[in-house]
Amino acid sequence: MELRFEGIHKSWPDGTRALNGIDLVVPAGQFCVLLGHSGAGKSTLLRCVNGLETPSQGQVRVNGHLVDRHSLPLLRRRIAMVHQHFNLVPRASGAANVMAGALPALPFWRMITGLYPPALKRKACELMAAVGLEESHLRRRAEQLSGGQQQRLGLARAFILDPAAILADEPVASLDPSLGREVMDLLRAQARERGATVLCSLHQIDLARGFADRIVALHRGKIIFDGPPEALRERDLAIIYAKANGTSAPDLTGLGTPAARRRIAP
C-alpha cells in the first residue's frame, strides 16, 4: 500500500506549526523510518494517515485514494497502528487485546459482547506465537505482562487484520535497547511476510540505521533528510538533533556509545 503526503501543513490552535509542507511518497512494502527529535512532527504526520489528525492544508492519499471521513472506515481495516505506550486494555486478557485489533472489521455487537468468531481466536493464538508469546499469556491480563510482552501483544493486535500498512509511533521508546531490537525485528519480519508498508517513527539513530530501508528525518515539521541509512552523515545528525530552539548542536564524538546516544536522544 502506497502512502502519499501532498503539501501537508498542520498548525494547532495555539499557533504551533507541527508540519510545514511535507511532500513524501512511501511506496508499497517499504520500511520507512521517520527520525527526529521530540516535537519534530513525527506523531502528527503518522496520525494524519489514519485520520487521528486532519491536516490544516494538503492531503494524504493511500493507494491513490484520498484520506477523508468517507474513506476512513474502510482504510482503518487496512492500516494498523502500534503505539509507544502499547495502548492495551490493562484488565483484559492478552487474547482479548489482540482480537480487539479486528474490531474495525467486526459488527458492533461483537465489541459489546466480546463474543469473537473461532477463526479470529485461532488467528490471535497464531500471531501471539509468532511474536514469541506463550499459551499462558493468552489468558493473563495485559497489565500483568512485562513491557516487552505488552508490545508483543501490540504487534499481534496490529497484524490481526493482515494490514497493508502499519503506522508505528516510537514502538520501542518505552523498552530497553535489547528488547527494543527484538520488537523491531518482529515488526519487520511480520511486515515483510505480508508485504506491508511500514511508517515507523523512532528517535534512536542506531535502530533507524539497522532497520530502515529509508530514513526520512524531520526537523520542525520539515523534511531535512530523505535517503537510505548509509547516506545519513554526521552533519545531518547534527541538524536533526540540534535543539528545537536552535541553540546547541549535540556533541557527536563517540556517537555509537550508549551514553552518547542518551545525550542526543530527546
Ligand SMILES: Nc1ncnc2c1ncn2[C@@H]1O[C@H](COP(=O)(O)OP(=O)(O)O)[C@@H](O)[C@H]1O
Ligand atoms: N494536540 C496538540 N495540540 C497542540 N500542540 C500539539 C498537539 N500535538 C502535538 N503538538 C505540538 O506539535 C509539535 C509536533 O508534535 P509531535 O508530532 O507530537 O512531534 P514528535 O512526535 O516528533 O515528538 C510539537 O510542537 C507539539 O508540542
Ligand SMILES: [Mg+2]
Ligand atoms: Mg511523537
